[in-house]
Amino acid sequence: MSLLGGGILKGMFETARNFFGSYVSAQRLTTVPYPEERIPAKANARQFPFLVYDGDDSQAGLRCVACQICEKECPPKCISIIKSRDKRQDYKGQSQFYPATFDIDISVCMSCQICAEVCPFEAIKMDVEYELSTPDRFGGLWLHKAQLARSSRYYRQIHPQAAADSDGFMAAESSKARARVGASAAPVGLAPQPRHAE
Amino acid sequence: MIDALDQIFVAAKHRLMEPVPSRWQPLVSALLSIVPLLMVFPGLFALTTLLERKGLGRIQNRHGPNRVGPWGVLQPVADGLKTLTKENVVPRGAAPFIHFLAPVVLVIVSFLVYAVLPLGRNMVAVDLDAGVLFFFAVGTAAELAVFMAGWASRNKYSLLGAMRAIAQMISYEIPLILSAVTVVMVTGSLSTVRIVEAQAEYTGWIPHWFVMQPWGLAGFILFLISATAESNRSPFDLPEGESEIIAGYYIEYSGFKFALFFLAEYLGLFAVSGMAITLFLGGWHAPAPWLEFIPSWACFFVKLLALIALFIWGRGTLPRFRQDQLMEFSWKFMIPMALVNLVSAALWQLMDCGPERWLVSFLLIATPYLLLGRSLFERNQFFKRTYRFAG
Ligand code: SF4
Numbered sequence: 001m002s003l004l005g006g007g008i009l010k011g012m013f014e015t016a017r018n019f020f021g022s023y024v025s026a027q028r029l030t031t032v033p034y035p036e037e038r039i040p041a042k043a044n045a046r047q048f049p050f051l052v053y054d055g056d057d058s059q060a061g062l063r064c065v066a067c068q069i070c071e072k073e074c075p076p077k078c079i080s081i082i083k084s085r086d087k088r089q090d091y092k093g094q095s096q097f098y099p100a101t102f103d104i105d106i107s108v109c110m111s112c113q114i115c116a117e118v119c120p121f122e123a124i125k126m127d128v129e130y131e132l133s134t135p136d137r138f139g140g141l142w143l144h145k146a147q148l149a150r151s152s153r154y155y156r157q158i159h160p161q162a163a164a165d166s167d168g169f170m171a172a173e174s175s176k177a178r179a180r181v182g183a184s185a186a187p188v189g190l191a192p193q194p195r196h197a198e
Numbered sequence: 199m200i201d202a203l204d205q206i207f208v209a210a211k212h213r214l215m216e217p218v219p220s221r222w223q224p225l226v227s228a229l230l231s232i233v234p235l236l237m238v239f240p241g242l243f244a245l246t247t248l249l250e251r252k253g254l255g256r257i258q259n260r261h262g263p264n265r266v267g268p269w270g271v272l273q274p275v276a277d278g279l280k281t282l283t284k285e286n287v288v289p290r291g292a293a294p295f296i297h298f299l300a301p302v303v304l305v306i307v308s309f310l311v312y313a314v315l316p317l318g319r320n321m322v323a324v325d326l327d328a329g330v331l332f333f334f335a336v337g338t339a340a341e342l343a344v345f346m347a348g349w350a351s352r353n354k355y356s357l358l359g360a361m362r363a364i365a366q367m368i369s370y371e372i373p374l375i376l377s378a379v380t381v382v383m384v385t386g387s388l389s390t391v392r393i394v395e396a397q398a399e400y401t402g403w404i405p406h407w408f409v410m411q412p413w414g415l416a417g418f419i420l421f422l423i424s425a426t427a428e429s430n431r432s433p434f435d436l437p438e439g440e441s442e443i444i445a446g447y448y449i450e451y452s453g454f455k456f457a458l459f460f461l462a463e464y465l466g467l468f469a470v471s472g473m474a475i476t477l478f479l480g481g482w483h484a485p486a487p488w489l490e491f492i493p494s495w496a497c498f499f500v501k502l503l504a505l506i507a508l509f510i511w512g513r514g515t516l517p518r519f520r521q522d523q524l525m526e527f528s529w530k531f532m533i534p535m536a537l538v539n540l541v542s543a544a545l546w547q548l549m550d551c552g553p554e555r556w557l558v559s560f561l562l563i564a565t566p567y568l569l570l571g572r573s574l575f576e577r578n579q580f581f582k583r584t585y586r587f588a589g
């Protein structure tokens with residue numbers, strides 16, 4: 001027969017063990033004191049999207065061709081794109097539009113990564129940066145093309161595995177396109193081949 | 199030297215009184231007794247909020263507050279500044295005067311009870327002949343303030359919280375007072391100073407505190423449980439019940455009025471702990487004869503801090519009661535046990551010194567405890583639930 005109040009004593013013993021244990025063994029304290037210490041980034045961490053550019057010019061090198069697929073697919077509709085009037089060469093050597101404006105409202109973005117999944121041009125990827133607080137909750141969270149651009153070197157650094165896959169895909173695509181140009185000297189279709197899942 | 203340290207506050211008061219003309223002496227004397235109380239206990243409140251948050255944190259393997267000042271020791275200052283600078287919101291439907299009055303009444307009542315607590319040798323604000331009675335009579339007025347707050351806010355959660363608080367406080371007042379009555383019976387006095395004097399002696403190293411006797415131990419435990427319920431602390435924090443009724447009767451209070459409720463709650467806890475020390479733990483007496491060099495007020499505050507630590511420990515351990523369990527526990531266990539304890543204390547007083555009275559007193563408490571405990575356990579057998587409509 002258990003005694004009335006025995007459970008309380010058992011519980012008190014357990015909490016006392018926690019109390020003293022937390023002073024003795026540092027393993028018990030699982031809290032990471034954030035600004036001084038940080039948890040190392042996880043391989044697939046994702047916060048908000050960014051636009052990838054190749055080369056050194058963050059605007060001329062943008063991979064985005066303003067196809068607006070991501071704008072249409074984004075569930076909370078937080079991307080807004082205006083197409084350019086002129087065209088320029090993309091990485092395959094084809095003539096493409098580019099975004100005249102490309103804005104993302106990250107106060108609305110829910111970090112679902114759908115934009116990155118649907119983009120056929122490897123142009124939009126997820127960033128790992130999370131310290132984005134700002135005193136201006138409207139303008140400060142409404143990011144423009146210039147703020148969104150990150151170099152492909154940065155992408156390789158934060159997501160090495162995914163970036164390698166993406167580079168391989170792009171190399172295959174462009175060599176295919178160049179082979180076709182070399183064979184028939186005829187312009188190839190604008191739409192690229194549908195991509196398989198990574 | 200030791201005596202001087204023991205009586206340092208009493209002597210200081212006499213020194214300050216000397217130049218005062220005799221016409222003003224009663225007033226100044228009263229002020230000099232009250233002002234230190236108004237400074238020390240809110241200070242203790244600030245310290246306790248910090249210790250509590252630190253302690254609960256450690257119990258849950260967290261750091262607790264550690265940002266303001268070294269090790270977070272300035273956290274109470276930050277909290278105070280924060281509550282002082284917050285907006286004071288009064289709901290449109292509230293009765294403004296009563297809404298304003300409730301925290302004031304609560305704080306005044308919480309301070310009044312300190313008048314009869316002996317904090318050290320010759321250190322009691324007023325030595326009333328019916329000090330214990332005064333303590334409980336004034337302490338009960340807190341219920342009025344709680345209901346004022348709940349009613350005047352015009353909010354269903356406030357009202358529910360206030361109703362819970364009233365039901366709980368009245369139910370637990372009975373075992374609280376019944377367990378205190380045992381001490382009054384044995385000492386034959388309602389004066390807190392007399393009660394402390396009655397516990398002055400030692401047998402060898404063992405002090406003659408009432409908690410060392412069977413009825414006293416049972417009374418002390420009953421008193422502590424009822425005191426937890428009276429001061430609405432976990433596991434009896436149903437009137438606040440954050441997960442159910444958000445903050446209970448003070449949900450509509452903001453800014454410094456909220457802080458006043460908080461202050462009053464802790465002041466009530468200290469007062470009732472101080473009463474427990476006075477009644478059962480020998481008041482300001484040292485726990486052993488060779489420790490008597492410690493100033494009496496230091497002894498009192500060490501005991502008070504120990505009891506506060508016990509309350510924090512309990513809060514970190516126990517989950518909240520359900521309302522029906524709360525009532526059942528009070529009416530079916532606490533009150534019968536308090537009544538049995540009363541009989542046990544009476545027999546202790548009437549029988550001669552000797553092993554028989556220890557045995558009788560002990561058996562008289564242990565048997566009902568086991569029987570009542572078993573009946574409560576049997577009624578609360580858990581069984582596997584079956585659901586009619588769940589696949
Ligand atoms: S991560 Fe999701 S919500 Fe954010 S921009 Fe991309 S598609 Fe929209």
Ligand code: SF4
Nearest residue numbers: 064065067068070119
């Ligand atoms: S789907 Fe890719 S290429 Fe198309 S607009 Fe979006 S980011 Fe640019």
